[in-house]
Amino acid sequence: SQTIHQWPATLVQPVGSPLSLECTVEGTSNPNLYWYRQAAGRGLQLLFYSVGIGQISSEVPQNLSASRPQDRQFILSSKKLLLSDSGFYLCACDRDREETQYFGPGTRLLVL
Amino acid sequence: AQRVTQPEKLLSVFKGAPVELKCNYSYSGSPELFWYVQYSRQRLQLLLRHISRESIKGFTADLNKGETSFHLKKPFAQEEDSAMYYCALRGTGGFKTIFGAGTRLFVKA
Numbered sequence: 001s002q003t004i005h006q007w008p009a010t011l012v013q014p015v016g017s018p019l020s021l022e023c024t025v026e027g028t029s030n031p032n033l034y035w036y037r038q039a040a041g042r043g044l045q046l047l048f049y050s051v052g053i054g055q056i057s058s059e060v061p062q063n064l065s066a067s068r069p070q071d072r073q074f075i076l077s078s079k080k081l082l083l084s085d086s087g088f089y090l091c092a093c094d095r096d097r098e099e100t101q102y103f104g105p106g107t108r109l110l111v112l
Numbered sequence: 113a114q115r116v117t118q119p120e121k122l123l124s125v126f127k128g129a130p131v132e133l134k135c136n137y138s139y140s141g142s143p144e145l146f147w148y149v150q151y152s153r154q155r156l157q158l159l160l161r162h163i164s165r166e167s168i169k170g171f172t173a174d175l176n177k178g179e180t181s182f183h184l185k186k187p188f189a190q191e192e193d194s195a196m197y198y199c200a201l202r203g204t205g206g207f208k209t210i211f212g213a214g215t216r217l218f219v220k221a
Contacts, residue, residue: 032207034209036211042213043116043118043198043211043212043213043214044156044198044211044214045211046208046209046210046211049207049208051207057207059208090156100146100158100161101148101158101209102157103155103156103157104155105155106155
């Protein structure tokens with residue numbers, strides 16, 4: 001079964017600094033990959049999803065971007081972090097014809 | 113527009129009491145509905161989905177298309193059921209899963 005790795009687990013960054021969060025997947029090929037932000041009282045907000053290498057769909061306009069340089073690698077980035085970027089970021093994957101999503105352990109980001 | 117609504121942010125029940133976590137959805141077609149659960153210090157994981165029509169850890173959920181609801185129920189709550197529960201919807205043939213805001217369940221001894 002799929003295993004999702006995310007790092008770092010926790011990150012504290014100053015406002016205006018860049019960001020790079022990484023997600024890698026094991027145990028499957030050609031997965032659909034997702035970035036979510038989990039905020040207290042607001043559930044999971046889908047930020048980006050990717051159905052293949054180099055294919056990124058953005059769900060909400062924001063200060064973040066995503067890239068998929070390899071089949072099982074999904075990166076969340078920012079050039080200049082804002083205070084409002086603080087949150088818990090989850091990477092998830094699934095495969096075509098399967099409906100269950102598998103989630104990574106998450107990265108907690110605090111922007112000061 | 114696709115939307116999932118969980119009206120209760122927090123639900124507290126005593127051990128052995130029945131529990132119902134409410135979920136209502138808005139979708140124009142025939143969606144797939146799921147319940148995900150996140151226990152303390154664990155990853156978010158699938159609890160059950162409506163197409164399976166199964167009971168997991170004593171929980172069941174029935175899709176009511178007339179009321180557009182997918183409430184999660186358990187007749188006798190256990191302390192280990194304390195967790196964050198998310199209702200989710202996926203449209204037919206789509207890649208996106210829409211999550212509700214979540215309900216935190218506390219089961220008191």
